[in-house]
Every structure is written in structure tokens, then in C-alpha cells.
Amino acid sequence: MERQQTFILLFFIVMSSSTAAKETILTATEGGKLTLPSSLMDMIFLLYNQAIISMVDKGELKIVNHIYDNRLHWNQSAECFTITDLQKNDSGLYAVQLGSKVTTYKLTVYERLPAPAVSTVSVNPESCFLLCSVDKAEETKLLWYKDEEVVNQSSSALSLPLTVHKQDFNYSYRCVAANDIEEKTLSVDIQLFCGQIVTIRRNRNSITVIVVPILLAGTIVLVALIAKQKYSTKKWTIGQKQGPAETETADVLYTDVCINYRQSEDIESLGPTDSSSQLITIYDKVEFHRMAPDYTEL
Numbered sequence: 001m002e003r004q005q006t007f008i009l010l011f012f013i014v015m016s017s018s019t020a021a022k023e024t025i026l027t028a029t030e031g032g033k034l035t036l037p038s039s040l041m042d043m044i045f046l047l048y049n050q051a052i053i054s055m056v057d058k059g060e061l062k063i064v065n066h067i068y069d070n071r072l073h074w075n076q077s078a079e080c081f082t083i084t085d086l087q088k089n090d091s092g093l094y095a096v097q098l099g100s101k102v103t104t105y106k107l108t109v110y111e112r113l114p115a116p117a118v119s120t121v122s123v124n125p126e127s128c129f130l131l132c133s134v135d136k137a138e139e140t141k142l143l144w145y146k147d148e149e150v151v152n153q154s155s156s157a158l159s160l161p162l163t164v165h166k167q168d169f170n171y172s173y174r175c176v177a178a179n180d181i182e183e184k185t186l187s188v189d190i191q192l193f194c195g196q197i198v199t200i201r202r203n204r205n206s207i208t209v210i211v212v213p214i215l216l217a218g219t220i221v222l223v224a225l226i227a228k229q230k231y232s233t234k235k236w237t238i239g240q241k242q243g244p245a246e247t248e249t250a251d252v253l254y255t256d257v258c259i260n261y262r263q264s265e266d267i268e269s270l271g272p273t274d275s276s277s278q279l280i281t282i283y284d285k286v287e288f289h290r291m292a293p294d295y296t297e298l
Contacts, residue, residue: 023093023104023105023106024103024104024105024106025105025106025108026105026106026107026108027107027108027109027110027180027181028086028107028108028109028110028181029086029109029110029111029112029113029181029182030086030087030088030109030110030111030112031085031086031112032086032109033082033083033084033085033086034082034083034086034090034094034107035080035081035082036080036081036082036083036094036096036105037079037080037096038056038079038080038081038096038098043055043056043057043058044056044096044097044098045095045096045097046072046081046094046095046096046097047094047095047096047097048065048092048093048094049092049093050093050095051065052064052065053065053067053068053072054068054072054074054081056074059076061073061074068083071083071084071085081096086109087109088109088110088111089109090107090109091107091108091109092106092107093105093106093107094106094107108180110139110179110180110181111136111138111139113140113177113178113179113182113183113184114134114135114136114140114177114184115134115177115184115186116132116133116134116142116175116176116177116184116185116186117132117133117134117186118130118131118132118133118175118186118188118193119131119133120193120194121161123194125166126165126166127163127164127165127166128163128164128193128194129161129162129163130161130162130163130164130173130188130193130194131159131160131161131162132144132159132160132161132162132175132186133158133159133160134158134159134177137156137157137158138156139156139179139180140156140177140178140179141153141154141155141156141177141178141179142154142157142159142160142175142176142177143160143175143176143178144160144162144173144174144175144176145173145174145175145176146168146171146172146173147171147172160175162175164190164194169190169191169194171190172187173187173188173190174186174187174188175188
């Protein structure tokens, strides 16, 4: 224990007299690992945010901060420290002290990048509305690509919309989730996500093909019926003006006339008359009957 305290005291003495350290930027993801190179010396210190977390004395690793138990390893042959199972709170400034030489590393640990998901929000005959989303938006950028062109993007957003018009169906689309160390891409099949537009257009074309001939035929029939009705009305009016004599279907009635003559003396007995006039009264009896049809012409 006394020896370890001596090492720490010596370390701070060396640190106070050491030259300024050069900082190296490192990135990693949760669950990954970090390797910090070193060189073979009798004593090596590893610091985190200016606090000693371990030391190597004559090739033997001694962990001071027990948060790194079972996660911090020393590779004697490769002469390097390795931290495994990295977490977000492992981000920070690390330093490797080799005598009077200090090498620093600034580490940023990112959450594991979620894969993007795409859903169809709405579809109409002219366009469809898509939404790309991720479960976690922290330090994650979302981008929509149309072929190789970025058409929409957002930083630290849970979702990113895109409107695809029917005239742009021939382009390829993809949604990308990215951070500083990796990216994940989801290609989008527009025919699959916006296929209802094609269906709507096909249905409309089918309806047009079916309905237009029906409407045309109906119009022709209607015009024919109207023309026929006008022709029948005109013919009936002409028949009325011609009268029954000119109508073939009019019924003709015939009658026999019976004539009775009275003697002149009977006439004279009726009263004074002009003797020079020969008056004769003719009485007729009209009897109506319908003539039997002549079947000889049939």
C-alpha cells in the first residue's frame, strides 16, 4: 500500500514537470472497446479526467478505480491498455503517462446507432407522404436521399418526413441514420410504400375505359328515343289535320234510303197551294247499319 502511494506521489511530481500533452480524438460505440497504446517501461499510469485509474508496475496491472474491474486489461506483448464493454459515461479524457511523456486521448462513446424505419403516412392520387424514424435521436442525424441527392435532413430528430410525387417514382430513395462513427441505411421501395397511387391511377383508367363507352352508348340510345318520339308526334298531328276521310283506319258507315211517294190528292188536301207548282213531298227513312267487311280482298 505504501508503495502504491509512493507511485501516485511520484506520478504527480512527474506530471507537474512534464511537457504539454498532445490530444488525440477517439470515438467508440456502446459495448465496444478502446485500445490505448503505450510502450514498455517499468511504470505506466492510466488516468481518466486527471485521476489515476490504474498503473502497470513491472508488467503487472493494478486497478485503482474499481469501476474498471474486469473491463480494463493490459497486454504485455502489445504494450497497450484495453477497455472493454464501453458505456456512455466512459466518455472523457484519458492519459497515458510514460515517465515524463504524457499522451492524452479524448474519447466520445456513442449509443449504438438504431436502424431507421420507414412508414407510409398518407397516399393520394398525386403523391404519398413517408416518414423515416428512429428509436433514439440523441446525436443521430436522419437524412433522405433521392438517388445521390440529399432532399431532407435533420439532426437529433426522432422522425423525418418526405413527400414523393408520382412523377418522381422512377428515382431511388433511401433513409439514412448516422452519427460521427457509423451510419445505417434503409432502401425504400417506392412501389411498395406508395403503390396505392399506381392502384388509384389504374382504377381510374379502368373506370374511364368502362364508363366512357357506356355513357356514349346511353347518349346514342337517348337521342334515338327522342328522335323517334318526335317523329311519332309529327305523324299523329298530320293524321289529325287530314281528317277521317284520309285516315286509313277511320270507320266508314253506310245506310240504305227508302223513299215513299204520296199522291197529289193527298197533297191538295193539305191546304191551298199554287196550282202551277207540282209539289211532291218525299219522305225517307234512314236506317243505319255497319257494312259487313269484304273478306275477298284478304
